[in-house]
Amino acid sequence: MSAEALALPVIEKSVAAGVEIQVATEAHVCYAEPICELIARAAAARGTGIAKRKPEYVRRKMNEGKAVIALGPRGELAGFCYIETWDHGRYAANSGLIVAPAFRKMGLARRIKRRAFELSRERYPSAKLFGITTSLAVMKINSELGYKPVTFSELTSDDIFWRGCRSCPNYDVLVRMKRQMCLCTGMLYDPEAEH
Numbered sequence: 341m342s343a344e345a346l347a348l349p350v351i352e353k354s355v356a357a358g359v360e361i362q363v364a365t366e367a368h369v370c371y372a373e374p375i376c377e378l379i380a381r382a383a384a385a386r387g388t389g390i391a392k393r394k395p396e397y398v399r400r401k402m403n404e405g406k407a408v409i410a411l412g413p414r415g416e417l418a419g420f421c422y423i424e425t426w427d428h429g430r431y432a433a434n435s436g437l438i439v440a441p442a443f444r445k446m447g448l449a450r451r452i453k454r455r456a457f458e459l460s461r462e463r464y465p466s467a468k469l470f471g472i473t474t475s476l477a478v479m480k481i482n483s484e485l486g487y488k489p490v491t492f493s494e495l496t497s498d499d500i501f502w503r504g505c506r507s508c509p510n511y512d513v514l515v516r517m518k519r520q521m522c523l524c525t526g527m528l529y530d531p532e533a534e535h
């Protein structure tokens with residue numbers, strides 16, 4: 341057993357074990373509103389780093405099989421993440437990662453990101469996977485999955501992606517830096533580099 345697993349209190353380990361991670365389907369659309377509320381609350385608390393989304397957008401991702409949902413043993417919403425593609429599928433991003441406060445620090449974000457990573461690789465095998473983040477947890481998880489830190493020059497130039505930064509309080513920095521850098525770290529998984 342790993343040192344990390346030993347460090348978790350027994351009750352947290354059993355809660356984490358009871359959480360199921362799955363690719364979301366139309367059966368999960370009832371969770372779209374609670375997911376958006378969770379994201380909005382986390383964005384307000386952190387002040388940065390999470391693009392707000394409308395329930396309709398989340399429902400579409402579920403119907404398209406481009407989202408991962410984590411549910412507790414009684415069907416409670418535990419976490420979520422979705423896939424977006426840019427530059428006509430040359431790039432894909434796993435966005436909107438959220439874990440409900442009661443389920444944090446149990447390794448759930450790691451499990452959700454891994455499933456979203458696998459789903460992205462299955463659906464877009466030649467796409468470069470990327471993300472921008474200020475979150476240490478996300479940086480750690482991405483590094484474990486094989487992402488490398490890169491300058492923004494290596495990421496998508498798709499305007500629609502960068503428009504998602506408008507709701508961030510640091511957007512003025514991004515604009516002033518002509519999108520070359522900001523407070524987020526860019527991270528990239530390049531399937532070509534794996535060969």
Ligand SMILES: CC(C)(COP(=O)(O)OP(=O)(O)OC[C@H]1O[C@@H](n2cnc3c(N)ncnc32)[C@H](O)[C@@H]1OP(=O)(O)O)[C@@H](O)C(=O)NCCC(=O)NCCS
Pocket residue numbers: 344382386389390436437438439440443444445446447448449450451472473474475476477478480481
């Ligand atoms: C960030 C977030 C997704 C982490 O979820 P989580 O399920 O608690 O994360 P995990 O338990 O899988 O932790 C993964 C790693 O990150 C670390 N970690 C988790 N939360 C952390 C935090 N707030 N600060 C620093 N490290 C953190 C864990 O210790 C673990 O590292 P370790 O294995 O070396 O100990 C969750 O806190 C959240 O939903 N926050 C609000 C939304 C958000 O910030 N999303 C990211 C947008 S880029």
